[in-house]
Amino acid sequence: MFHLCLMLTFLTQAATGFSRLFITTPWGKKSSNVFGGYETAYAIHQWVGIIMIVGFVLHLFYLATKIRWQNLSESVFGPDSLVPTWQDAKHLRQRLGWLLGLEPPPQLDRWTYWEKFDYWAVFWGLPLLAVTGLMLMYPVAASRFMPGWFLNIAALLHTAEAILAVLYIFIVHFFIGHLRPTSFPMNEGMFAGSITLEEAVHERPAWVERLETKGEMEDVGPPPLWFRVLYFIFGYSALAFGLYILINGLVYSRYVRLH
Amino acid sequence: MSLLIRIKRHSWMMATFLTALILLPQDAPSQEEVASAIRRYKDREVSSGYYEEYEIKPRRQLPLVGVPGVSRGIFPYSPSADKIGTRSRLADSHAGIKFYERRRCDECHGEETKDIHTTRANLTCRQCHGIEPIAGINFYYSPLNPIRRHAYVCSKCHEGASASFAGYVVHEPAPGSPTTKETFPTLYYAYWLMLVLLVFTMAFFIPHTIMVGIRELLSRKRKAEHDDTDAT
Numbered sequence: 001m002f003h004l005c006l007m008l009t010f011l012t013q014a015a016t017g018f019s020r021l022f023i024t025t026p027w028g029k030k031s032s033n034v035f036g037g038y039e040t041a042y043a044i045h046q047w048v049g050i051i052m053i054v055g056f057v058l059h060l061f062y063l064a065t066k067i068r069w070q071n072l073s074e075s076v077f078g079p080d081s082l083v084p085t086w087q088d089a090k091h092l093r094q095r096l097g098w099l100l101g102l103e104p105p106p107q108l109d110r111w112t113y114w115e116k117f118d119y120w121a122v123f124w125g126l127p128l129l130a131v132t133g134l135m136l137m138y139p140v141a142a143s144r145f146m147p148g149w150f151l152n153i154a155a156l157l158h159t160a161e162a163i164l165a166v167l168y169i170f171i172v173h174f175f176i177g178h179l180r181p182t183s184f185p186m187n188e189g190m191f192a193g194s195i196t197l198e199e200a201v202h203e204r205p206a207w208v209e210r211l212e213t214k215g216e217m218e219d220v221g222p223p224p225l226w227f228r229v230l231y232f233i234f235g236y237s238a239l240a241f242g243l244y245i246l247i248n249g250l251v252y253s254r255y256v257r258l259h
Numbered sequence: 260m261s262l263l264i265r266i267k268r269h270s271w272m273m274a275t276f277l278t279a280l281i282l283l284p285q286d287a288p289s290q291e292e293v294a295s296a297i298r299r300y301k302d303r304e305v306s307s308g309y310y311e312e313y314e315i316k317p318r319r320q321l322p323l324v325g326v327p328g329v330s331r332g333i334f335p336y337s338p339s340a341d342k343i344g345t346r347s348r349l350a351d352s353h354a355g356i357k358f359y360e361r362r363r364c365d366e367c368h369g370e371e372t373k374d375i376h377t378t379r380a381n382l383t384c385r386q387c388h389g390i391e392p393i394a395g396i397n398f399y400y401s402p403l404n405p406i407r408r409h410a411y412v413c414s415k416c417h418e419g420a421s422a423s424f425a426g427y428v429v430h431e432p433a434p435g436s437p438t439t440k441e442t443f444p445t446l447y448y449a450y451w452l453m454l455v456l457l458v459f460t461m462a463f464f465i466p467h468t469i470m471v472g473i474r475e476l477l478s479r480k481r482k483a484e485h486d487d488t489d490a491t
Contacts, residue, residue, distance in 0.1 A: 020379070023378070023379055024378050038379070098474065099467075099470040099471065099474050100470075101474075114464075114467075139417065139424065139427070140417050140418070140419050140420055140421070140424055143420075143421060143424035143427070146423075147423055147426045148423050148424045148425055148426030148427035148428075149426050149427060149428055149443070149445075149446075151427045152427060152428050152431055152443070152446055153445055153446060153449050155375075156434060156446060156449055156450060156453070157449060157453065160450075160454070160457065161453065163457070164453070164456065164457045164460065167461060168460060168461070168464065171461075171464075171465065171468075172464045172465065172468050175468050175472070176468060176471075179472070180468070180471055180472045180475055181472065181475040181476050181479050182475050
C-alpha cells in the first residue's frame with residue numbers, strides 16, 4: 001500500500017515538478033497545460049507534496065509498530081529488516097563477482113542490497129524534499145527562522161534531489177522491476193504481495209531456506225486474473241509515463257538550470 | 260410624426276442599452292489580465308504594467324547635449340563615464356553608456372534575465388529595479404538598497420517580507436563556478452555535493468543494472484540449453 005501511494009504521488013510530483021522546471025520550453029508549457037496551467041500545476045505539486053509528507057509520517061508510525069521491542073537487535077538488524085548490514089556489503093561484492101563470471105551468485109535473503117538502497121534513498125530523499133519544499137512553499141515564514149539565502153540552497157537541493165530521484169527511478173528501478181530477464185514482464189510481488197517459489201529459490205535462496213526451517217512458508221496461490229490484468233495495465237502505464245518524462249527531460253535538459 | 264418615430268426608436272435603443280447594462284455581466288478586467296503575460300504583477304502596482312510598450316525606454320536625453328568643457332555630441336556625456344566599473348552606488352547606474360536608450364537590459368545583463376523571477380513569474384527588470392534613471396542597488400535612495408528592499412520591492416508580491424527574506428539572492432551566480440566558491444560558498448558546495456551524489460549513483464547503478472540484465476540473459480540461455488540436453 002505504501003509503495004502504491006508512493007508510486008502515484010511520485011509520478012504526479014515528477015509530472016507537475018518537471019512542468020514547472022521546464023516551463024520555458026515548449027514541452028514544459030504543454031505539460032503544465034495538462035494540469036490547467038503553471039499556477040495550477042504548482043498548486044497540485046504543493047498539495048501532493050503535503051500528502052507525501054503525511055504518508056511518510058504514517059510510515060514512521062507503521063515502522064514503530066513493526067519493531068519488536070523485546071528483541072530489538074534482531075528486529076532492527078535481522079534478515080527481515082531493511083536496515084543495511086555488513087552482510088549486504090558481502091552480497092554486493094559476491095554479486096559483482098558473479099556479474100563478472102568470477103564466482104557463484106550470493107545467497108540472498110528477503111531483502112537484497114539494491115532493494116535496501118532503493119528504500120533508504122527514499123527514506124532520506126523524502127524528508128529532504130519535504131523540508132526544502134516547505135521552505136519554498138512558505139518562503140516568508142521560513143525566512144523568519146533563517147537567512148533568506150537559505151532559500152537559494154533549498155531551491156537547488158530540491159531540484160537536484162528531484163532530478164536524481166527521477167533519473168534513478170525511471171532508469172534503474174524501472175529496469176529492475178520490469179525489464180530485466182528475471183522480472184520481465186513485471187515483478188508482480190509489489191501488487192500480488194507474494195512471489196513464485198521458483199523465483200524465490202532462484203534469487204533469494206537464503207530466505208526460502210529460512211522460511212522452510214521455521215515452517216513459515218505459505219502457499220497463497222496466484223492472484224485472480226482480473227487483478228493481474230489491472231496491475232499490468234497500471235504498471236505499464238507508469239512505465240510509459242516515466243519514460244515519457246525521462247526522454248523529454250533529457251531532450252530539453254540544456255534549457256534548464258538548477259538555480 | 261417623424262420626430263415621434265425618432266424618439267420611439269431612441270427609446271428602444273435606450274431600453275436595449277439599459278437591459279444590456281443590467282443583464283450582461285460587468286466589465287471583467289481579470290479576463291484581460293489572464294490573457295496578459297504580465298498579469299501576475301499588474302495588480303500589485305500603481306503603474307501601467309506595460310513595461311515593454313511604455314516604460315522600457317530610458318529617460319529622454321538629447322544626444323547632442325554635451326557637458327560644457329568636457330565633451331559634445333552623441334558620445335558619452337563624460338569621457339570617463341562609460342569606464343566606471345562599479346556602478347552600484349550611482350544614482351543613475353547607466354549614466355554615460357553609449358546609445359543606452361536604444362539598448363535592452365538583456366543585451367548586457369543576459370545572465371540576470373534567466374533567474375526564476377524573470378522566467379517563471381514573468382517579471383521585467385524595471386518592475387524591481389525601478390524607473391529611469393535606474394539607481395545602483397546600493398545607492399542610498401534606491402528601492403533595492405538592502406535597508407528597504409524588503410519593504411519597497413519584495414513585499415509587492417511577498418506580503419510580509421522581512422529584511423531576512425530579502426537576503427534571497429535573486430540573480431544567483433552559476434553554482435558550480437569557481438567564483439561562486441568565493442561569493443556564495445554554501446551554494447557552491449551544495450551544488451557539488453549533489454552533483455557528485457548524482458554522478459556516483461548513476462555511475463554505479465547504470466552499469467550494474469546493464470550487467471545484471473546481460474548476466475541474467477546468459478544464465479537463462481544456459482539453463483534452457485541445459486534443460487534441452489536433459490530432455491534429449
